[in-house]
Amino acid sequence: MPETGDHGASIELESLTKRYPGSAQPAVDNVSMEIKAGEVVVFVGPSGCGKSTTLKMINRLIEPTGGRIRIGGEDVTDMDPVKLRRKVGYAIQSAGLFPHMTVAQNIGIVPKMIGWSKPRVRERTEELLDLVGLDAAEFRGRYPRQLSGGQQQRVGVARALAADPPVLLMDEPFGAVDPITRDHLQDELIRLQHELHKTIVFVTHDFDEAIKIGDRIAVLRERSHIAQFDTPEAILTNPADDFVSGFVGAGAALKRLNLTRVRDVEITEYPTVTVDDPLQQIFNRLRTSGSNEILLLDRRGRPYKWLRRGDLMRAQGSLARAGTLVHDTVTRDATLRDALEAVLTDNAGRVVVTGRRGEYTGVVDMETLMNSVHEMLEADRLDAMEHQHELESLRASQTHAEQEGAAGPAAVSGPGGER
Template identity: 80%
Template sequence: MPEPSGTTAATGAGIRLENLTKRYAGSPGPAVENVSMEIKAGELVVFVGPSGCGKSTTLKMINRLIEPTAGRIRIGDEDVTGIDPVRLRRKVGYAIQSSGLFPHMTVAQNIALVPKMAGWPRPRIRDRVAEMLDLVGLEPGEFHGRYPRQLSGGQQQRVGVARALAADPPVLLMDEPFGAVDPITRDHLQDELIRLQHELHKTIVFVTHDFDEAIKLGDRIAVLRERSHIAQFDTPEAILTNPADDFVSGFVGAGAALKRLNLTRVRDVGVVDFPTAGVDDPLQSIFDLLRSGTTNEVLLLDRHRRPYKWLRRGDLSRAKGSLARAGTLVHDTVTRDATLRDALEAVLTDNAGRVAVTGRRGEYTGVVDMETLMNNVHELLEADRLEAVEHQHQLQEQRALLTRQEQEGGYAAGPDGTDGPAGVTA
């Protein structure tokens, strides 16, 4: 991404929480109790847990929107527990549910807010606003002067993320930012966040109550109990395959193997090229392509090279010199950052068993089909089966070893009455 003049983009900074505690007056116990955690620079960590467990409170203590009662917060090499909280918040981006945009300000004014408070010169702010809009996939010329009420929910959330990133902070805090939008928009916003993180490498702490969202987004997930006690802090793969206890298993739920579809991206599987034509191509050339015998279908692209219609040979008879009524409109597409689960859902809603894959601005980049997706699903299920067999084999070996030791007299009652190695005393 282009940099503002005279600056270098800030990558992520490590975060360390040390015995972080929050008590509210009149409450019998702390809302958050002795939370210690280290988050690596450039890592996206997701807090997930039941309502009221303290995950949002813990997040807000990182930028001191909520002041901790006890404990330390370190960002990079700096203990930020005692510095001016306003200065702290200028170096920590913050995005919330429903975007939190100021309704009386334009999109540009909202994004420019923190750079303006930081004293950036006007030309640099102007360039940064345009850069941020472009980064989140909104055309600067079209959205610069709009007000939040003139935006869809998804567009508002994109502007909220742009505002949080405008001053180029190393840390971004996100408190259920996609919880108020519809499921389709939510999937697209999640994909956008994944793409942004690949480009920017910020340190992101993300709060959600949706475990599937946590699996899709997180480099690591912190499953939190009451008072933000950490039940398990690990990679999505480790939590899915080896939950620490019954509490964590409850979050994983049924179908752990299928949930792993959220761990693989479309970019990691075989995206194939597909015959395409443009809406401005001569009709005869499209006819010739379909009649050539090499393909039964063509993907028609609009003037911006975005998927527009699927055209089959049988549609030619209805064209009558125009493609206006011919073919089937493209309803679903996925990006290269979408998960296999997203792609599978899109393919299953399409009778032809394929979905177009698009780039950052919706431009066509390829197609992924049912055969490719099902092969990957079978590989995941087979890997799970082999892992379960290996685990069972290890348990059998352990039981056989214990049996041999007991038969050889290697084990006897220990000094406390429990089984223990013979001859061992306290």
């Protein structure tokens, strides 16, 4: 296996241990793990199990008591920790932005420290703001207090990526924002990873979040002992023990909705018009569309309102008060669970799918989502039947072996027919 991917670097933890003075037990005890280049690995476990301590030892914010850390094959256990941290991006809960610095200054701090020129720092800052979905002209001069929680987290991720590090460490980065913003930030991270292929180690206590973003999940017990380290599919369908089952919880089949993205199902076209279209043209478009409603887009092509025939009849020359505002949207990187929740809160049973700048790209409806759920449940049923068949075959083989053993030792013929 190559040590580095296109943009990420492998991480190897070898017998990593952390003991605090005066504690009877180590906080982290003898953890060994290999993380592939370009992989997203999520640490999930109960509070106090040592997952954040393990994460912080990778960039030596917490110094290990024992063990080794290798990044891209290079032993960084004894490297200058400040030099190491400049090569490893780090994003935390509540963003951790410097309040007295502008957005641009926050993002550019590490590139500036390692000697990048001002034009290069400025160019990188604008590139990253665009990458995390913030308009550079609007946001680069703002201070953190002038941003929403979700915007602060986006800037925090941009700052962690500023010097283009191969490794990104994320310690519950979306834990302090509301659920809707959190879903959008998770989608944004998934989209970014498709473009950047970093090696990401992500800490969360939320198993659903782990399923959604992780290529592999490490379920950790106390002192960061690894209960199971596998793909989300494998953990959902075959948890290693009761401790892991407790994290999976009830409804494993429905949790698998977090493994399928909106881009994996059929996204249908819907009749659309824009706010600049004449009212008669909008009415004609609705009449010829064969649909009971039409989607009104704003001047940037973003979903604005759902319009029905009755809305247009009552419009009286203006759309200002006509129609129903579009509240919930999902991106192509959203999970089917996100889409299902959005559809269930909408009386009409559909949700608009948008692109990275919020532009309209299509619609997903309840029928499509329910078909996907039924397919997953059927796949689970077939897997369970196959697993049961394998168990029965194994028991039959064991019974057969026991019966043969009871009949006496097998005869082994030697030269000359001797036994």
